[in-house]
Amino acid sequence: MEKGKKNIRVISWEKQNMNLTYDKLQDLERRLGDSWYILDLDRFVANYNDFLAAFRKYYPNTQIAYSYKTNYTPLLGKTVNELGGYAEVVSEMEYLLAIDIGVQPENIIVNGPYKPYRALELYLESGSVVVLDSYQEYKDTIQIAKSNHGKPLRVGLRCNFPLSGYPNSRFGFDINNPKFYDIARELSLNNNIVLEGIHSHFPYRDVNTFYERVERMFEVYDNVSEFCDLKFIDMGSGLGGRTSDELVKLLGIKKVDYQDYADVVAHQFQKRFGAGEQAPQLIMEPGTALVADTMSYICKVIEIKKVGDSNIAITSGSKVNYHSRTSKLNMPIQVYSDGHQASDHLDSADISGYTCMEEDYIYRAYQGNLKIGDYIRVDNVGSYSIVFKPPFINPNVPIIAYSKGSYDVIKEAEDFEYVFQLYKRKTK
Template identity: 30%
Template sequence: MAANQTKKMQLTFEQIRQIEAEHGSPCYIFDEEAFRKNYDDIVKAFSGRYERFILAYSYKTNYIPYLCGIIREKGGWAEVVSRLEYDLALKVGQDPAKIIFNGPVKCYEDIELALANKSIVNLDAMYEVDYVTKYAREHPDEQVRVGLRINIDLSDEASLSQIQDQFKVGRFGFDLEDIEQAASRLTASENIVVNSLHGHSTTPGRSVKCYEVIARMLCDAAERYFAQTVEYINVGGGIYGYIPPEMRWTEVPTFDDYAGAVCGVMNASDWARKHQPRLVLEPGVAMVANALSFVTKVVSTKTIRGKLFVTVDGSAFHVKPTFHRVNQPHRIISAQSTDSRQRFSVVGSTCMEKDYLLTDIVDVMPHRGDYIKIDSVGAYTVVLSPDFIYLSPAIVVNKGGRWCGIRRRQTFDDMFGCYSFDF
C-alpha cells in the first residue's frame, strides 16, 4: 500500500440508509483520517529534509470550512486567491500572518487589508505594484513586505510546454524580464521590501523535474534581485497525492520524491543556506482528492439498444465537474447480495447527454434503491458544482460512530434567497 493511502471505510447498505434518512441523498462523505494523514505525510517528507517548511493548503481546491479548520488546528497556513477565500480563512480563525494571498485579481481594498494584517501577498501584475506603492505612501511608518509571482518557463528539452492544457506560455505572474522593473518600482519606496517569491505552475505531468526547475529559478532570482529581503521561497502546489491504482495512467511520484528534489535544491543553494528562507508548498489536490467520497442512489436501470444504463440521483458535476473520462474507484452497495456482473454506465440526474459518473464499468449490477459509492472525489468538486437543476447535497463526517453534517443539504431558500421575486 502506498505511504499516503488510508483504508477506505466499508459502509453497509444499512449505514448508508441511515445517512440518507438524516442527511438526504446524494451525499458526500469526508474521510478526516485521510485528510489529516495527507497533511502529516507531506509535512514529514519536506520538513525532514528542510526544517523551515510551511504547508499552505490551497483553499480553492475544496474550501469546506471544517477542512480549513483542521489546517488551522494543525498549524498549517492558508493559500487563498480571492477576497472570498481570504475572508473565509479569517472566519475559520486562521492567523492572518499565516495566510498567503495569491491570484491575478485583487482590488486595492484587498491588498490594503492583507498588508495591514501582515499576510503574505504575492503580486501577479504591475497594477498591483501601484496599489502597494500607494499603500506604502499612506502608511509611511510601516515596513511593507510584499511578494512577487514569477512566471517560469517550464518547456522541456524539446521545447514542449509543460503548462496545463499545453498552453505555450503561462499567463500568471511577472515575466522574468519584468522583475527588475517591478522591483525598482517597489523599492523606490523606502518602506517596501520584497519578502516572497512564488512560482506555482500547474503542469499536466506534475513531474518532479518541474519542481526542481521552479525551486532553482526562485533561489536564483532571490539571490540576484532580493538577496537580503526574501524570507519565503514558494514553489506553489500541483503535486500528485495518493492516486488509486485503477486511476493511474503514469508513474506517480511520492511526497518523498518531490521533497527530495525541492529540498535538494534548497540545501544546495549557497544563498538559501546562508539566508535560511522558509520553503512553502501549496498543495490542493494532494491534500484532498482521496478524502471525499460521494454516495448516490440508483433511481432506475434500463437497456437501450443493448447498452445498460444505471441512472442515479447525483450527477457528474458532483464527482468530476471537468467531465474527464477516468472512472474513480467505486463500490455498489446493494440491499441484497448478488454476484451477477455486467457492463454498464452510471449516468446522472441532469438532462445533459454527457452526464456520466462512471463509464462502461463491469461490476455487480445494482437495482433501483441500491447505492453507489464513488471515492477520490475531493478535488475541485464541492467548489465547482453549480446550482444546476438540483440542490447541493450534504457533506457528512463520522464522529465517534455518528454521522455529523459539516454542510447541510441546501434548501430552496438558500438557493433562491438572493434572487428578486418582485415581478
C-alpha cells in the same frame, strides 16, 4: 509568519469506522437524503503530516500554505490552522473565510491575478503577505504604502519564466524582463514595504519539472538578495495527490508520493541553504495533494431500464457533483448492495446521473451485480469538486465528515431558498 464551532449535527454509531456497509449508508440516507459527500478528516490530517514530514526530512524550515480554492470546506482550513499551517487564498471571499475560521492575517498568503484596490488595501493593512502578480498591483501597493503609517506592508513577487516543454504561464512577472528587478529594488527601498519573498507556481505535476523550477527560483533569489533580505521562497504546488493503483492505471500516469517531490525540492533547498534557522523558509501550497483522496461521493440507484440492447441505471447523483461534465473518465466506483435481496448480474450497464445531459454518466459499461436501491461510491473527489458544483438542476448535497469514530454534518444540503434568495422573484 507566525501561527496562531459552528453548530454541527453528529451522527454516531458505537466504534464507528470508515469501513462503510450497506446498512450504514442506509442509515445515513434516512438522515441526509439519497446523495452526499463524505470527508475523511483523519486521512486529511494524515496527509498533511506526511507531506510536511517528507519535506522537513531534508529542510526543516518548510511550511504548508493550504490552497483554499481546491476545496474551501471551512473544516479543512480550520484543521490546517490548528496544525500550524498557513492559508493560501486567491480572492476576497476566500480571505474572509480564512479570517472567519480563526486564521490570523499574518498567516495568510494572498495570490491570484485579480486584487481590486479595496481588497488589496485590506490584505496589506491587515498584515497578510500579498504576492503581487502584475505591474498594476505593484503601483497600487506603492499608493497604499503612501497612506500607511503603521507596520510595513508585506509583499512577495510571482515569478514567470519559461518551463521546458510547456507553454508560457499567464501569471506573474517575466523575470527575463529587466523591469522585474527594477520593481523588486523599488519595493525593497520603500520604507513602508517589506519584500519578504518570491513565488512561482505551475500546474504541471511531473516531478522532474521541479528541478528546473527550483533552479530558476534560486537564480531569482540570488539576484534579489543582492539588495534585499528575502525571508521565503514559495514553490507553489502543481503536486499530484495520493492515488489508488486503479486510478493511476486509468489515468495512465506514473504513481508518485510526497517523498518523490520532497526528494527533488526539499533536497535541493538543503544542498543550497543547509538546515540552519537563517535559511529562507520553503513554502509549499498543496491543495489536490492533500485533499483529493479524502472525499467520496455517495448516490443511490433509483431505476434500471432497458433501452435497446443497453442497460441504463439511473441514480440520484450526477457527474457534475464531482467532475467536469465533459469528462469521459470512468472514475473507479464501489457498489453497496443489500445482501438480503437478490441482484441481477449485468454484463454491461451505463450508470447515469439525474441531469438532462446525455453525457451525464457516472460509469459506462459497468459489469457486475446491480439493482435498484444499491449505493454507488465514487472516491478521490476532494479536489475541485464542491467548488465547481453549480446549482444546475439540483442544489448541492450535504457534506459529512468522519473523524475519530463519528460522522458530523459539516454542510447542510442546499435548498430552494438557498439558491433563489438573491433573485427578485415577486412581481408587482
